[in-house]
Amino acid sequence: MVDCLFCKIVKKEIPSYKVYEDKEFIAFLDIGPVNKGHTLVMPKNHSETFLDMNERELGKIMHFIQKVARAVVQGTKADGFNLMLNNKRAAGQLVDHAHFHIIPRFHSDGFKHWPQGKYQGNEAQQIADEIKRFL
Ligand code: 5GP
Ligand code: ZN
Numbered sequence: 491m492v493d494c495l496f497c498k499i500v501k502k503e504i505p506s507y508k509v510y511e512d513k514e515f516i517a518f519l520d521i522g523p524v525n526k527g528h529t530l531v532m533p534k535n536h537s538e539t540f541l542d543m544n545e546r547e548l549g550k551i552m553h554f555i556q557k558v559a560r561a562v563v564q565g566t567k568a569d570g571f572n573l574m575l576n577n578k579r580a581a582g583q584l585v586d587h588a589h590f591h592i593i594p595r596f597h598s599d600g601f602k603h604w605p606q607g608k609y610q611g612n613e614a615q616q617i618a619d620e621i622k623r624f625l
Contacts, residue, residue, distance in 0.1 A: 491536040496587035500534045510558055515551055517558045517592075524593045524601070527566035531555050532589035540577050540588050551590070559592050568594035 491497045498504040500516055507519040509529060520528040533551060537543045543551075559571055574591040576583040595601070609617075 494536055494587050495585055496532060496589065497536050514547065515554045520591065525596065525599055527562050527594045529558060529562050529592045530589045531558055531592060532587060537588045538586045540575055543588055555590055562592050562594050566594040569597050570595040
């Protein structure tokens with residue numbers, strides 16, 4: 491993709507702090523880290539969103555992510571990490587080249603998790619049924 495920022499990083503037209511790559515995937519530091527060591531992992535092949543990635547790639551990228559996540563935790567002495575993917579604008583996806591975030595986390599970082607809601611009546615059953623229709 492000519493105008494894709496992350497394709498340009500893959501082609502080294504834009505510099506990045508790469509931490510690891512193989513033939514199909516690349517891991518590099520996020521330019522605006524939530525915590526230092528925040529790393530992005532993505533397929534080199536352009537897919538706009540997670541749902542556009544092919545099955546073969548998806549199967550392989552999890553192994554790659556696990557290897558990089560272990561190194562991120564060790565290299566930053568993190569107490570844990572979040573593995574995250576923003577899918578489309580509504581979910582905060584700003585760069586349209588599918589990528590996972592590995593965010594090192596520390597007991598001391600003070601970040602709170604998502605607010606949680608509650609289901610009313612049979613709402614949970616209805617929503618589960620709606621989802622199941624597509625599986
Ligand atoms: P998204 O919101 O699409 O899930 O995540 C995009 C991420 O890319 C953001 O966390 C942002 O900081 C990071 N980012 C944006 N531009 C660049 C860049 O030029 N280089 C690097 N390394 N990261 C970038
Ligand atoms: Zn791309």
